[in-house]
Amino acid sequence: MRVPSSDTVVVKPELIRLVRRADSKKWQVHYKIENVKTWFRRSTDTTDVKEAARIAERIWMKATFDHEEGRPITSKKFKNVAEIVLRRLMDEIAAGTAKPSAKDYVSAINLYLVPFYGNYNIDGVKPSVISEFHTWRRNKVGRELSGSAQNNHNAALNLIFDEAVERGYMTAYERPQLKNTGGESDRRAEFSQDELETLMASVPKFISDGRTLRTRMIRELLTIYVPFMAATGMRPGTEAEYLEWRHIDVEIRDGQPILHFRLQRGKRGPRNFVAHNSCWLLLERLRQLSPDLSGMSLEAVLKKRVPKLLFRLSDGTVPDNWNKPFRQWLEDTKLLHCPVTGKERSLYSLRHYYATQRLLEGIPIHDLSEQMGTSVLMITKHYSHLTPLMKAKQFAGVVDESGSSEAAQIKAIMAAHMANNNIMNLVQMGMGLVMPLVVQSQNLTDDFEKRLKGHQKRST
Numbered sequence: 001m002r003v004p005s006s007d008t009v010v011v012k013p014e015l016i017r018l019v020r021r022a023d024s025k026k027w028q029v030h031y032k033i034e035n036v037k038t039w040f041r042r043s044t045d046t047t048d049v050k051e052a053a054r055i056a057e058r059i060w061m062k063a064t065f066d067h068e069e070g071r072p073i074t075s076k077k078f079k080n081v082a083e084i085v086l087r088r089l090m091d092e093i094a095a096g097t098a099k100p101s102a103k104d105y106v107s108a109i110n111l112y113l114v115p116f117y118g119n120y121n122i123d124g125v126k127p128s129v130i131s132e133f134h135t136w137r138r139n140k141v142g143r144e145l146s147g148s149a150q151n152n153h154n155a156a157l158n159l160i161f162d163e164a165v166e167r168g169y170m171t172a173y174e175r176p177q178l179k180n181t182g183g184e185s186d187r188r189a190e191f192s193q194d195e196l197e198t199l200m201a202s203v204p205k206f207i208s209d210g211r212t213l214r215t216r217m218i219r220e221l222l223t224i225y226v227p228f229m230a231a232t233g234m235r236p237g238t239e240a241e242y243l244e245w246r247h248i249d250v251e252i253r254d255g256q257p258i259l260h261f262r263l264q265r266g267k268r269g270p271r272n273f274v275a276h277n278s279c280w281l282l283l284e285r286l287r288q289l290s291p292d293l294s295g296m297s298l299e300a301v302l303k304k305r306v307p308k309l310l311f312r313l314s315d316g317t318v319p320d321n322w323n324k325p326f327r328q329w330l331e332d333t334k335l336l337h338c339p340v341t342g343k344e345r346s347l348y349s350l351r352h353y354y355a356t357q358r359l360l361e362g363i364p365i366h367d368l369s370e371q372m373g374t375s376v377l378m379i380t381k382h383y384s385h386l387t388p389l390m391k392a393k394q395f396a397g398v399v400d401e402s403g404s405s406e407a408a409q410i411k412a413i414m415a416a417h418m419a420n421n422n423i424m425n426l427v428q429m430g431m432g433l434v435m436p437l438v439v440q441s442q443n444l445t446d447d448f449e450k451r452l453k454g455h456q457k458r459s460t
Helices: 049-068 078-095 102-117 127-141 147-166 193-201 203-208 213-232 279-289 298-304 323-332 348-360 365-372 376-382 384-390 392-396 405-418 421-431 442-459
Strands: 008-012 016-019 028-032 039-043 248-253 256-263 271-274
Touching: 008 049, 016 049, 028 049, 078 102, 078 147, 102 127, 102 147, 193 213, 203 213, 203 323, 213 279, 213 323, 213 348, 248 298, 256 279, 271 365, 279 298, 348 365
Parallel strands: none
Antiparallel strands: 008 016, 016 028, 028 039, 248 256, 256 271
């Protein structure tokens, strides 16, 4: 609650008061309109208290009439209102109470809305101005943003209009109708297995090329972060940002240790999922990089449920942004653009790689949607191009059961595919660590031992 200045004259209780600041001899009127929460301020431009009171009442009466007749009480620049919304969003983000979309709104306001609308009066943003914004944005980006991205911009714009209406800077009638000129989201930029192997093979050079110690630290952590995203399908940013060691559980199933991650935040709120076996190697590397955990075994760290972030630098700090160094890594390896879609790749492309790998393994779409925290509709929509590959067995013919060497070889390849060696190879390449075959797949281990015994008998 605002405390009145010591040099204050009440003209109308709870509605009009005169205030004189310590650095001025002139009176300022503070007034409030019924059903509007905001207190408005204007200078009376006089040092005479009686004249100031008369001017204050006239200002208040005009503002009241304007409000009753549907006109804004006062006009404000778009930038001023946007800054109010930005401060609130940043406070919510800092307090941990913000919605997952809050960071997207902050980015939209800073990069697009304020640069274009900033100098407009908030009540002067008309439909024609909205159309000009769409043209300006298309020229700025070099293409039409997707419908999803435009929805984020519109949601941020609505927050600013909400604030303006509530404060009396514009009326609900003056609020313009927003539009979305983006098309349906199509196939997204992705990685092939060979491309990711090329990326991981460049890890030593990418780290050593960092100019400063902090840059090298960030790059080293990024080279764990990237295969972690590819192995889990987590959403880069929010889902990984709040993941701590205490959010990881270990379950013994059929004699095998299984990792469970309990994500605290995400697009659809908290969720749990089973992690790929390669994450054992990634967690071990993260433990080694943490000075406060390096003296403990990985098993001890997980049992102790340490309340510390997974992805933090060796000095305990957290990188401000993963996107910039990842983009540099892609540019260095000439992998920035996806040759299939022509689009620039991002960290999100690793989530698409994960989905592709799971679908090609034959994981049911419904199970995958639960694992990835998305809808069946979204998976069907974005990965329909995989349908022929997913049905390759039916197209090419069922593997025969004759016991021929060819059939046995095909079955062995299929079994290896189910162990998902693709992701395991990526992780082992980047980490320089190797996971025993028995941990990767008991079926493959049994098959290998059986073949080895048969080979030994034939040799003797």
